[in-house]
Amino acid sequence: MSRMLEIGVDHETASVSAYRSDPPSGTPVAGGLIVVHEIWGLVDHTKRVADRFADEGYRVLAPNLMPDGAPDEGEITQLQDAMFDADERVRTAIQPRLRELFTPANAPDFAAQALGRLGTAFDFLLEQPGVCGRVAIVGFCFGGTQAFSLAVNEPRLVAAVPFYGHADYSEDQLRAIRCPILAFYGDQDSRLMEALPGLTRSMTAAAVDFRPQVYADCGHAFFNDTSRFAYRADAAASAWRMTLDFLADLMSIHPEVAGEPGG
Numbered sequence: 001m002s003r004m005l006e007i008g009v010d011h012e013t014a015s016v017s018a019y020r021s022d023p024p025s026g027t028p029v030a031g032g033l034i035v036v037h038e039i040w041g042l043v044d045h046t047k048r049v050a051d052r053f054a055d056e057g058y059r060v061l062a063p064n065l066m067p068d069g070a071p072d073e074g075e076i077t078q079l080q081d082a083m084f085d086a087d088e089r090v091r092t093a094i095q096p097r098l099r100e101l102f103t104p105a106n107a108p109d110f111a112a113q114a115l116g117r118l119g120t121a122f123d124f125l126l127e128q129p130g131v132c133g134r135v136a137i138v139g140f141c142f143g144g145t146q147a148f149s150l151a152v153n154e155p156r157l158v159a160a161v162p163f164y165g166h167a168d169y170s171e172d173q174l175r176a177i178r179c180p181i182l183a184f185y186g187d188q189d190s191r192l193m194e195a196l197p198g199l200t201r202s203m204t205a206a207a208v209d210f211r212p213q214v215y216a217d218c219g220h221a222f223f224n225d226t227s228r229f230a231y232r233a234d235a236a237a238s239a240w241r242m243t244l245d246f247l248a249d250l251m252s253i254h255p256e257v258a259g260e261p262g263g
Helices: 044-055 073-084 088-093 095-102 109-126 140-153 190-205 233-251
Strands: 002-007 016-021 031-037 058-063 135-142 159-163 181-186 210-213
Touching: 016 044, 016 109, 031 044, 031 109, 031 140, 031 233, 044 058, 044 135, 058 095, 058 109, 073 210, 088 190, 088 233, 095 190, 109 135, 109 233, 135 233, 140 159, 181 190, 181 233, 190 210, 210 233
Parallel strands: 031 058, 031 135, 135 159, 159 181, 181 210
Antiparallel strands: 002 016, 016 058
């Protein structure tokens, strides 16, 4: 069962529009999972990913962290093609439109707003039947960055799986992380690959269980099957399987959480 809903209406922060997807009837609940979209906003691709996780037994919430005015699916296809294909990028001259889309995410107060909305989603899932205190996060691109953010700021988080996300944190900030992190990268994603050795050293120094997985011949957004230039089927299938195994191991019910809210 899936539907759009508003959560946090009575919360201190603004309410959050989110897509909820629940496991099929009769399926044991594996835990709660926040799925965070790419920079394009809460599009159909993200909802399909949420449904795939729900089919695996997770109560999934995919919050929309972007302001109104996100591109429609047709424009997203054109923008993705232009971003990942040099000839298309020159032909369409997309830079002004991309700047327009990315500007809200670069606003000074945006990070705090996004984190507040993630907190609302986390609290909502924590109270759902069968969750038993087990909430994790998976995010892609922009959402991968948000997955790192929630890991730094929410000590109750059980697991984080950022796909090609940025993590610009000091070693002291990373020490606040209490959950294991499985992070995916493509070796052609130059900015993230340049930062990965330093991030790995900082994670190790901060005693974080950080597990980076790098796929050869892949760039940014290799998991997104709506991007004909970026998508890499083999890597996406491998990352999906690793994510499910990682979550299954960490989200199994332990005696100390069996009686917590939502249990």
